[in-house]
Structure formats: C-alpha cells, structure tokens
Amino acid sequence: MLDCIIIGGGPAGLTAALYLARFRRSVTVLDAGGGRARLIPATHNFAPFPDGIAGPDLLDHMRASAERYGASILPERAVSIAVDDAGFRVVTNGQSHRARALVLATGVTNHRPPLSEADHARALAQGLIRYCPVCDGYEARDMRIAVLGAGRHGANEARFLGQFSSDVTLIAPAGYIYSADVTVADAPLADLALTETEVVATLVSGAVLTFDTLYAALGTTPCTDLAAALGVRLTDDGLVKVDARQRTSVNGVYAVGDLTEALDQIGVAMGQAAIAATALHNDLSERDRR
Numbered sequence: 001m002l003d004c005i006i007i008g009g010g011p012a013g014l015t016a017a018l019y020l021a022r023f024r025r026s027v028t029v030l031d032a033g034g035g036r037a038r039l040i041p042a043t044h045n046f047a048p049f050p051d052g053i054a055g056p057d058l059l060d061h062m063r064a065s066a067e068r069y070g071a072s073i074l075p076e077r078a079v080s081i082a083v084d085d086a087g088f089r090v091v092t093n094g095q096s097h098r099a100r101a102l103v104l105a106t107g108v109t110n111h112r113p114p115l116s117e118a119d120h121a122r123a124l125a126q127g128l129i130r131y132c133p134v135c136d137g138y139e140a141r142d143m144r145i146a147v148l149g150a151g152r153h154g155a156n157e158a159r160f161l162g163q164f165s166s167d168v169t170l171i172a173p174a175g176y177i178y179s180a181d182v183t184v185a186d187a188p189l190a191d192l193a194l195t196e197t198e199v200v201a202t203l204v205s206g207a208v209l210t211f212d213t214l215y216a217a218l219g220t221t222p223c224t225d226l227a228a229a230l231g232v233r234l235t236d237d238g239l240v241k242v243d244a245r246q247r248t249s250v251n252g253v254y255a256v257g258d259l260t261e262a263l264d265q266i267g268v269a270m271g272q273a274a275i276a277a278t279a280l281h282n283d284l285s286e287r288d289r290r
C-alpha cells in the first residue's frame with residue numbers, strides 16, 4: 001500500500017511526485033506518455049531556462065528530480081480505479097497498484113487542425129502551427145497570423161493575438177462566424193496545407209490565404225474519464241472542481257494541472273502541484289494522528 005499514486009506524468013504530476021517524495025511519502029507516478037508538455041517545441045516563458053527549453057527535455061529534468069528522492073515513475077496507463085475503506089486500487093494495462101491517496105494529473109488533449117500526423121509534427125516543430133497564445137504570442141509578433149476557431153473562444157484568441165500583430169485573421173472550421181472587432185475570413189476552411197515556410201488555407205469560397213503561423217483554437221477535451229468514474233465533481237466545462245488546496249469532492253483525491261479550472265501553464269501546474277502535495281501530506285498525517 002503506497003501513500004500516493006499520481007496519475008499523469010506531465011509537469012503537474014511530476015512536481016507533485018517530487019514534493020511527496022521529499023516529504024518521505026511512498027509515491028508512484030503512472031504515465032501513459034504523450035501529454036501537452038511533450039508537444040512544446042521550446043518554451044520561453046519558464047524562467048529557469050532563459051534560452052528556452054523543449055518540452056521533452058523539461059520533462060526529463062522533472063523526472064530525474066522526482067526519481068532522485070525515491071519516486072517511481074511507471075510507463076502505464078491507468079484504466080480503472082476502485083475505492084475501499086483503506087484507499088484506492090488503480091488498475092493499469094497489466095498491473096494493479098494500491099494507495100491511500102490519489103493525485104489526478106491527466107491533463108487535457110487539444111483538438112487538432114486537419115493535418116496528417118507527420119505534417120502536424122513538422123508544423124509544430126517549425127512554429128507553423130501553435131496552440132497557446134499566452135505561451136508563444138511573443139514569438140509570433142508581427143507575423144501573418146491565422147486563428148482557426150469558432151465562437152467566443154476563437155474571437156477571444158484572435159483579439160488577444162491582435163496585441164502581437166496587426167495581421168490576424170479568424171477562420172471558421174465550418175459554418176459562419178461573426179465578430180465585430182476582428183478580421184474574419186469570408187468563408188470557412190476547406191483545406192489546410194503547408195509549404196516549407198507557410199500555412200496555406202483554402203476556403204470553401206475558393207480563396208487561398210497564406211500565413212506565417214496558425215493558432216488552433218478548436219478547444220480541448222479534458223482527460224476526466226477516471227475522475228468521472230470516481231464520482232469527482234466536474235465544472236460545467238468538464239474540468240475537475242477543486243478547493244483552494246486542490247482537493248476534489250472525493251476524500252483522498254486531489255487534482256492538478258490543465259485538468260482543473262486554471263490558466264493552462266507549466267508554472268501554474270507546478271504551483272498547484274506544490275499546494276496539492278503539501279495538503280495531501282498534511283491530510284495523511286492528520287488521519288494517522290486520529
């Protein structure tokens with residue numbers, strides 16, 4: 001019986017693991033691989049690395065930090081969780097693990113623009129496709145920017161990017177969008193293609209537009225299957241509801257990172273993880289005293 005199982009080995013889960021291991025708790029991280037941090041070609045807003053660092057390299061540092069203090073990190077996907085009086089049993093592809101407490105750090109997945117896997121990977125690496133204006137709007141300053149998205153979210157993202165470039169065009173993935181104060185393409189997207197250095201958007205009207213970069217503002221799906229199965233309360237947007245100490249509505253279950261309602265940033269995920277790990281440690285100590 002471990003003190004804690006952390007589901008998800010992104011910046012949120014790995015930071016929680018570091019704190020818990022240093023609190024001398026037995027802790028295992030289950031990680032399915034992938035995740036949003038792994039997609040980052042280079043982050044420039046994470047202060048310890050002024051020259052930027054690629055997401056996979058940052059994760060390697062974080063894994064090494066957690067492992068140094070005894071956290072174990074297993075390449076396993078959690079598929080179900082059972083609750084009993086003693087705690088939780090997490091079943092993965094092939095194994096089963098028991099713990100007194102759980103941290104959910106499974107993140108969200110972005111809805112992608114219509115590109116093949118190989119084109120998407122190249123576009124991300126070259127900055128032709130981006131997902132996070134808060135993260136890298138600075139790098140896109142003065143570029144010809146397309147925002148692919150609809151509704152309030154798309155318009156807000158185009159408006160935000162208008163502070164970095166005067167050349168921002170909002171393109172609808174389908175249907176019609178109206179926005180009073182951003183430039184909107186006159187027809188929805190029919191096809192998306194890449195050259196070596198540009199993104200080429202063909203509209204259903206036949207018009208062809210070229211851009212230096214395209215922000216996908218197509219929304220996300222929170223990875224909350226396990227949380228929902230546990231009966232954890234979710235927000236209207238399908239994210240995990242937490243209190244000021246990152247506790248969920250289910251006793252002994254904490255949630256951190258993009259999975260919760262907060263700004264989707266590495267720094268925020270790490271801050272939440274520090275709070276959750278400290279609360280979890282204190283809650284277990286209090287339970288033992290009683």
Ligand SMILES: Cc1cc2nc3c(=O)[nH]c(=O)nc-3n(C[C@H](O)[C@H](O)[C@H](O)COP(=O)(O)OP(=O)(O)OC[C@H]3O[C@@H](n4cnc5c(N)ncnc54)[C@H](O)[C@@H]3O)c2cc1C
Binds near residue numbers: 007009106108256269
């Ligand atoms: C292209 C891109 C660029 C970005 N740039 C920046 C930036 O420059 N600066 C910044 O601060 N933020 C940036 N972000 C946002 C940042 O990536 C996220 O805020 C951060 O990764 C959130 O961390 P997380 O641990 O919550 O989730 P993630 O990093 O998504 O990690 C979640 C982990 O949980 C695992 N998982 C999910 N389900 C299971 C399961 N059932 N069992 C086991 N494991 C599971 C996944 O495999 C994954 O490893 C960027 C995002 C993208 C997509």
